[in-house]
Amino acid sequence: VTDIIAVFNAGSSTLKFSVFRHDDFSLIHNGTLEVPDSQDGHKKALQQALGWISAHKDGLKLHVAGHRVVHGKDRAKPEKITAKILTELKTLIPLAPLHQPHNLRVIEELAALHPELPQVACFDTAFHRTQPKLASMFALPRRFYDDGVKRYGFHGISYEYIASVLPKYAGDKAKSRVIVAHLGNGASLCAMKNLQSQATSMGFSTLDGLMMGTRCGTLDVGVPLYMQQHLNMTTDQVTDTLYHKSGLLGVSGISNDMRTLEQSDAPEAGEAIALFCHMAAQHCGSLMSILGGLDALVFTAGIGEHSARVRREICHYLTWAGLSFDETLNQKNATQIHAKGSKIAAYVIPTDEEIVIARACRMIS
Numbered sequence: 207v208t209d210i211i212a213v214f215n216a217g218s219s220t221l222k223f224s225v226f227r228h229d230d231f232s233l234i235h236n237g238t239l240e241v242p243d244s245q246d247g248h249k250k251a252l253q254q255a256l257g258w259i260s261a262h263k264d265g266l267k268l269h270v271a272g273h274r275v276v277h278g279k280d281r282a283k284p285e286k287i288t289a290k291i292l293t294e295l296k297t298l299i300p301l302a303p304l305h306q307p308h309n310l311r312v313i314e315e316l317a318a319l320h321p322e323l324p325q326v327a328c329f330d331t332a333f334h335r336t337q338p339k340l341a342s343m344f345a346l347p348r349r350f351y352d353d354g355v356k357r358y359g360f361h362g363i364s365y366e367y368i369a370s371v372l373p374k375y376a377g378d379k380a381k382s383r384v385i386v387a388h389l390g391n392g393a394s395l396c397a398m399k400n401l402q403s404q405a406t407s408m409g410f411s412t413l414d415g416l417m418m419g420t421r422c423g424t425l426d427v428g429v430p431l432y433m434q435q436h437l438n439m440t441t442d443q444v445t446d447t448l449y450h451k452s453g454l455l456g457v458s459g460i461s462n463d464m465r466t467l468e469q470s471d472a473p474e475a476g477e478a479i480a481l482f483c484h485m486a487a488q489h490c491g492s493l494m495s496i497l498g499g500l501d502a503l504v505f506t507a508g509i510g511e512h513s514a515r516v517r518r519e520i521c522h523y524l525t526w527a528g529l530s531f532d533e534t535l536n537q538k539n540a541t542q543i544h545a546k547g548s549k550i551a552a553y554v555i556p557t558d559e560e561i562v563i564a565r566a567c568r569m570i571s
């Protein structure tokens with residue numbers, strides 16, 4: 207019988223489920239389960255996952271479960287889940303209403319089915335807790351900061367993975383001035399020094415920063431005010447527009463999926479991709495001033511790992527800063543895509559959030 211770690215990443219409509227050996231972290235299974243749109247949708251998906259484990263022919267024993275939890279507020283490290291911590295994490299639901307309830311639902315359902323099983327939460331916000339205070343402040347009246355209205359940053363589990371492997375790819379440069387571009391359905395940039403987060407493009411909510419699949423990214427806050435005050439939109443309609451109808455989908459009017467847009471001849475699709483790259487370059491420039499320059503740029507997640515076009519366009523914007531780019535390497539999705547002699551190195555590194563969670567499970571349980 208093999209001891210295993212199960213890793214769960216619960217979204218509104220899917221439950222990603224991975225299984226690792228406890229002794230050497232080798233991957234046994236990686237899959238995505240659909241969550242039916244019903245009261246007990248997550249419970250059913252979880253039961254399917256547990257069914258997969260118990261039906262496994264070689265005999266698997268679930269040793270510990272790890273979860274991606276989007277919001278951990280000021281927590282800088284993963285935590286073993288207790289009833290007290292679960293209650294605290296529930297109070298963060300208003301800070302991440304689209305993700306946090308699903309993450310916690312799966313933890314609760316699993317605790318009900320297996321009360322003795324150790325469970326560990328890894329937070330998308332935790333990696334950014336090394337940032338200086340200024341990077342987390344809004345220019346709002348002070349009391350809002352004290353009430354938790356500040357920049358938290360997200361995608362930290364992915365950034366932690368990149369930080370853990372970057373020295374292997376970039377040598378000494380890994381510890382200098384680095385920007386990691388996590389470009390998936392959700393997207394953000396993280397500025398690192400010494401492999402620690404210094405600043406990031408996402409802020410209080412998962413709306414800020416880069417343009418995303420269906421989210422708007424940085425937006426003049428006067429726009430949602432105008433929508434409510436003069437376009438007669440309700441709070442729910444504005445929320446739905448900013449989270450679900452904007453970004454690549456909203457600008458193209460075609461799709462939130464970069465692959466579909468790259469294959470389309472419609473001018474709106476081209477414009478959506480161009481705006482995506484324009485905003486990414488703008489935020490890169492902003493983070494470069496915080497870092498005092500740039501030594502390495504890393505592309506990761508679905509778009510970052512696979513879209514040669516997006517990488518080329520973003521890198522092209524950084525020519526002024528001394529990034530010289532090798533299109534042949536880029537087309538091959540090579541690990542290193544800068545040209546010889548480039549002042550800024552550029553890398554393509556696949557992320558692996560699950561292994562970060564699995565490692566945390568073994569450290570903590």
Ligand code: ADP
Pocket residue numbers: 389390391392419462463464465466468507508509512513514
């Ligand atoms: P999530 O944030 O849901 O984990 P992913 O990291 O899987 O998302 O990224 C999804 C995005 O990656 C989609 O926009 C998808 O179109 C894009 N993508 C995946 N493969 C390719 C590809 N070969 N070319 C361009 N874009 C791609």
